[in-house]
Amino acid sequence: MLDHIIRHGDEENYNWALETLKASEQFRGRRKAIGNISFAVSPGQMKRAIYDAKNGTSLPGVLVREEGDPPSEDEAVNEAYDGSGATYDLFRDMYGRNSIDDRGLRLDSTVHYDVGYDNAFWNGDQMIYGDGGGRLFNRFTVSIDVIGHELTHGIIQYDAGLIYRDESGALNESFSDVFGTLVKQRSLNQTVDQADWLIGAEILAQDVQGVALRSLKAPGTAYNDPVLGKDPQPKHYSRRYQGTANDGGVHINSGIANHAFYLAAMAIGGYAWEKTGKIWYLTLRDGLRPRASFKQAAESTIFVAGSLYGQDSNERKAVQSAWQQVGVI
Amino acid sequence: MQVSFTRTGGFTGIPLNITVDTRSLPFDRANQLRHLVERASFFDLPAALPAPALPDRFQYEITAQKGDRQHTVTVSEATIPATLKPLIDWLMEEVRGRGR
Numbered sequence: 001m002l003d004h005i006i007r008h009g010d011e012e013n014y015n016w017a018l019e020t021l022k023a024s025e026q027f028r029g030r031r032k033a034i035g036n037i038s039f040a041v042s043p044g045q046m047k048r049a050i051y052d053a054k055n056g057t058s059l060p061g062v063l064v065r066e067e068g069d070p071p072s073e074d075e076a077v078n079e080a081y082d083g084s085g086a087t088y089d090l091f092r093d094m095y096g097r098n099s100i101d102d103r104g105l106r107l108d109s110t111v112h113y114d115v116g117y118d119n120a121f122w123n124g125d126q127m128i129y130g131d132g133g134g135r136l137f138n139r140f141t142v143s144i145d146v147i148g149h150e151l152t153h154g155i156i157q158y159d160a161g162l163i164y165r166d167e168s169g170a171l172n173e174s175f176s177d178v179f180g181t182l183v184k185q186r187s188l189n190q191t192v193d194q195a196d197w198l199i200g201a202e203i204l205a206q207d208v209q210g211v212a213l214r215s216l217k218a219p220g221t222a223y224n225d226p227v228l229g230k231d232p233q234p235k236h237y238s239r240r241y242q243g244t245a246n247d248g249g250v251h252i253n254s255g256i257a258n259h260a261f262y263l264a265a266m267a268i269g270g271y272a273w274e275k276t277g278k279i280w281y282l283t284l285r286d287g288l289r290p291r292a293s294f295k296q297a298a299e300s301t302i303f304v305a306g307s308l309y310g311q312d313s314n315e316r317k318a319v320q321s322a323w324q325q326v327g328v329i
Numbered sequence: 330m331q332v333s334f335t336r337t338g339g340f341t342g343i344p345l346n347i348t349v350d351t352r353s354l355p356f357d358r359a360n361q362l363r364h365l366v367e368r369a370s371f372f373d374l375p376a377a378l379p380a381p382a383l384p385d386r387f388q389y390e391i392t393a394q395k396g397d398r399q400h401t402v403t404v405s406e407a408t409i410p411a412t413l414k415p416l417i418d419w420l421m422e423e424v425r426g427r428g429r
Contacts, residue, residue, distance in 0.1 A: 119339040121385040153384040164382040247382045251342025
């Protein structure tokens with residue numbers, strides 16, 4: 001009924017219905033029910049909600065922790081809460097962004113999705129985390145960079161809309177890894193020299209031969225295991241994967257753009273989320289179209305670096321050199 | 330009956346695959362596999378159950394061969410028929426149970 005008024009009623013009815021819905025407990029977890037209307041909560045105020053799927057696949061599951069609630073006894077719940085908070089803080093404090101949609105969207109996460117589920121994903125509305133099968137992968141909330149990665153997929157959906165295939169898909173993956181690792185580095189207060197530049201280091205099960213799922217510092221070296229095989233990521237454009245598997249190698253070729261970020265950050269120095277992260281963020285927000293290529297992303301980051309720090313700045317030169325070193329330009 | 334299974338995509342991006350054969354499986358497991366293939370009406374499923382490419386979702390490719398019949402189904406995680414999910418879960422158990 002309320003939903004109907006919001007979509008079809010006149011303005012007075014609309015405002016009444018909106019206020020009623022906002023005040024209603026039922027609204028929690030029902031963002032989908034009101035279609036495309038986006039309500040900002042008070043700007044700049046973080047709102048998190050963590051749900052437990054209890055090893056089923058119904059979403060969002062049972063609400064177990066809301067903004068301001070004390071910690072749960074369930075470490076996955078707390079990891080999802082803290083990790084989404086650290087991600088929100090990075091984007092707000094450093095880049096002035098008001099949540100995923102830049103309009104105050106509540107951060108919803110579901111943990112314990114399905115049984116032994118080896119995955120984490122952003123489904124267009126919320127984050128979803130599996131417990132991992134245990135033998136190969138641990139629970140997916142255990143690495144804070146995975147949480148930052150998933151929320152960045154949400155940001156990309158609202159801004160650049162990078163199509164999840166071929167080079168634009170690999171850029172979608174790379175920007176998610178970049179901001180995932182920046183969330184981790186900032187939470188540990190690490191400079192570029194102190195950071196490990198790994199993605200999912202804590203997710204690999206104990207017996208797996210490897211250090212992480214991906215490495216921005218040394219793509220192709222994260223693991224080499226009898227069951228999982230060898231990390232397939234190239235770090236140079238000439239070695240890019242050109243087949244059709246994995247949506248055109250989105251998790252493979254992301255290594256090239258990941259390494260470009262690493263090289264730029266090392267040359268610029270300091271905390272990577274400050275200057276280098278800002279260049280990448282503004283590029284993602286304003287400088288990419290849905291079918292962007294690696295070359296276009298390179299040109300856009302160089303343009304942004306020049307605009308922010310000057311055409312003759314070391315920052316601009318560092319970004320240009322990074323993309324040259326990985327063979328994109 | 331022989332069943333080949335590949336999972337690609339997901340956050341890890343690491344493909345996993347396995348081929349099982351009812352002739353070499355333990356008796357109980359072989360019976361379960363036959364039952365699950367039948368329950369999914371596997372040989373009647375469309376060859377592709379595609380979905381738009383979505384970040385970090387899994388894709389599965391399953392090929393079953395029984396006598397002179399062979400059928401391959403490619404399915405996105407977002408479009409798995411409820412009747413097929415138990416077969417996928419069973420195949421993942423086999424992948425995880427594989428000796429290191």
